[in-house]
Amino acid sequence: MFAIAIDGPAGAGKSSVAKAAAKELGFTYVDTGAIYRTIALYMLENGVDIEDPAAVTKALPGVEVSLEYGESGQRTLLGGRDVSGEIRTQKVSMATSKWVAHIPEVRAFLVEVQRELAKKHNVVMDGRDIGTVILPGAQLKVFLTASAEERARRRTLQLEEAGEQADFREVLREVVQRDRQDSAQLDLRPEDGVILDTTGLSFRQVVQELTSMARGRMENKAGGSE
Template sequence: MYTAVALDGPAGAGKSSIAKRAAKALDFIYVDTGALYRTIGYAATLDGIEPVDSPEVDALLAKTKVDLTFNDKGEQIVLLNGEDVSGFIRTPEASMTASKISAIPKVRAFLLDLQRNMAKTHNVIMDGRDIGTVVLPDAQVKIFLTASPEARAQRRYKELLEKGMDVNYEDILSDVKERDYNDSHRATAPLKPAEGCVIVDTTELDFEQSVEKIISVIKETI
């Protein structure tokens, strides 16, 4: 019997980095579902397809194969039709495209089995927007990780600056708020805390404190 941890929350809450560190500490596999949607969005961008429900997106899915694999450090590698695209899907543009494409029901259905199969064959911490509500509703541990929009924008701003990118804090804050609205108001699998989840607000916590909090919630639950 494998243990599944569903970690949901808004954009920029630190889900990926926190989940990755917690998974390593617990010897779980970390599954970044946002990367899957980013990959579909990236595929659409490559083909010049608008990220809206359309026959063009249907055709794109029909010829698209997305796989998750892991390197010897346990880090997730995302493959698009056999090609590692992990380095191409982390831009602000890719983030916004992912938000739009993830609202398409057929895209969500396309990726659902891949995500569920991971939880059937590994102990996982899986992060996303609808893991506890839709993807893994029977997960043993459900956590909703959040922080204020300002705190999330500041963290993203700092992260992108450290990567040498020319970014503006107000633009990032605007993107965070727009993403929050889009994710929570979409018709399919809107962002919301899962029933019975533990809500963890990291606005006042630093990274290490956030990781410790998540690990303690997981250990107390399982």
């Protein structure tokens, strides 16, 4: 199996780029952020205090999160219910990044789920600590980044396209805030990873750069096994 691990700050385009690259390479795309968001959604829907790590940890056994793959891509299920759209709201995003994703027990709860997927498929996996913790043996590790302003612009457009009202200045403030919250994770970029700054690049250019690197690594792997 061949694994591509994509890390990077919020709003760098990890999910959209990873999804497109996986499709082009014929790999399985794993959006780990969606799994964290699903846990946050569960906590919000069930009245669990997300600011209380002990309460969240206690509620974890009740979470039934799974991924399904089809022609339209990954579907995220919570107790068998498709929540792929619900987990993309601003409320769930902030609950995830500010509280849920920082709880060690939540991260431990999801590690094996993510690793099992990489054992069964060629994967492109994006999220948190993918190259350092989840898939340290990934054949290609990429740290995808962009300026805060660029990421805020993309996030504003994404929210508007989803039918939500969005103010660029407010989104930029939230992006900077998330960078501060995630600073510990961002400092853990893989030592053997490649930094890909997407500021000023088109979406297609980023995907092409990623798939080109992947194909080069796969050719080297194939050549080394001969």
